[in-house]
Amino acid sequence: MQRFIWAVLLAFAVAMVLGPVFIPWLKKLKFGQTIYDLGPQSHKVKQGTPTMGGIIFAVPMIAVPLILSTQGLSLPFLPMALISTVGFGLVGFVDDYIKVSKKRSLGLTPMQKIVPQVVVSAALAVWAYLTPSIGSKLVVPFVNTEWDLGIFYIPVMMFILVGTVNSANLLDGVDGLCAGCSLIDFSMMGLVCLSLMGANAAGSGDLLNMMVFCGAAVGALLGFLRFNAHPASVFMGDVGSFTIGGALAAVAMVTRMSLLLPIIALTMFVSSLSDIIQVGYFKYTKKKTGTGKRVFRMAPLHHHFELGGMSETRIVSMYMTVTALLCLVTLTMFI
């Protein structure tokens, strides 16, 4: 637990140093976010705020676990988590870079985004499947049982990884929202690792490394929020949200806790779900009646609340509160 705290503090310090170096540099390079044309009108004022700020937390999230972990990369969990973080993060980085350099609000084509995501997720899912301490079982929340998926573990895990990464991306639409909610999720997963360490002496080195990894994510995101809290001086960009999604899904995967994700990361889950419902219903009604109808004022769901008159800061506090309460309920499984 002490090591968790040191990871938080060290990662926070790194993020605090990187922010003031990195943000002016992004501004000078004109890496300002071209605000998504289909977003809320009120977001137009955000034009020019630099994006790709995710690098501010991605660096300590990757570096600090390497420094504070035990037995370096010889145990499997940490390399898996780092590859997931870096792999998905790179896809986001390329996407951001194209957006910024071409000055258009859409980066990679959907196909160019999804193919490398599928490759990374397939590699991770197979690796996890073949790792004895992970295998093909998922813990089923609250009922104290495990679900053995056999070979189907691989496609299911790929779906969970890609789904989480893209859901994190969708959640990133309001200042501090994605960083704030995932900060709570990583705190929660750090405590889960701590609790599993007590129960499972065999894999305790691996779990210790995951606890340090979560601590680094907490500290890094806390540092980033210093710059990203409303009114944001920098956005995380796809490099940020993909890094978060990759890191969170990886921690869940190696601890076999992936089925917790729809609970502890409900805010990510509903962001995706609301997007799917919105698009699906629009297409369905368009086909049926000729005019497409919408369920939400705008998807993902946080824009629905925003257009309903709720302030950005209130949306963030609501989402973070819901996340904190769901994490607390879930923690009762472990302690």
Added chain:
Amino acid sequence: MQRFIWAVLLAFAVAMVLGPVFIPWLKKLKFGQTIYDLGPQSHKVKQGTPTMGGIIFAVPMIAVPLILSTQGLSLPFLPMALISTVGFGLVGFVDDYIKVSKKRSLGLTPMQKIVPQVVVSAALAVWAYLTPSIGSKLVVPFVNTEWDLGIFYIPVMMFILVGTVNSANLLDGVDGLCAGCSLIDFSMMGLVCLSLMGANAAGSGDLLNMMVFCGAAVGALLGFLRFNAHPASVFMGDVGSFTIGGALAAVAMVTRMSLLLPIIALTMFVSSLSDIIQVGYFKYTKKKTGTGKRVFRMAPLHHHFELGGMSETRIVSMYMTVTALLCLVTLTMFI
């Protein structure tokens, strides 16, 4: 620990129910805050936002520990904490009530405020001194030693109690600031109680009750933040900040951790300190040179940052981040 979580959830639920009932009622009764004439000009827009919202969290903070504690009020810690919470809270309530009913921004006179505070703090300090599991010793942070104050415990503890309550009051000047920072402090103190329970089987019922008390405070404040986060629909008022100060100081007192307060509640501490420095320096320079000079743009310190151009939300995130990091550093003492 499970009981801690249930306390959080139950208190949150109570606050969520009380908010929508209570806020419209306060508005109808025109219990709007008359904005302090000497505060920042930008706060004038807040005129009319109802105050005394602290009742929304004070009720679950008091009720939930009574429901979820063990052995009711037969163990000394819980009654002490409740008397501190209610005692100081009542002073704040009367102060608010006078402000609101007389429509002026100053309520009780300084003397009318300080006398009941001294009475409550004296009663608590003597009671703690005479309670064998508390006594006259204070834990000195980080050096693994205790400091026996003897009979001087009583005046020192009175000073700490009154100081904390008034510091909490001074911290309450920006939407969500006092509730957000103290939420982190109560989470921290809950974990401290949990850790002390492990080390000290004898007083574990008492410590369990304090853990539940802290959990209730966390949940209640989380629920309140739903209404108090920027832009606030309700202010906590003196009833709120005095309740928080009384509760926090009491938990520190019974666990003999009062010397942690300047660390974990640094944001409260600097609010008081900046106020004292500002007034002291002004009086000193006025006497010396004829014109009073100021150290800060405005005291307490958060108004200094605000007038320096920092947004309210950024101040809150900065203060909460500092509080979280200091609490984490302090936690290394215990785990």
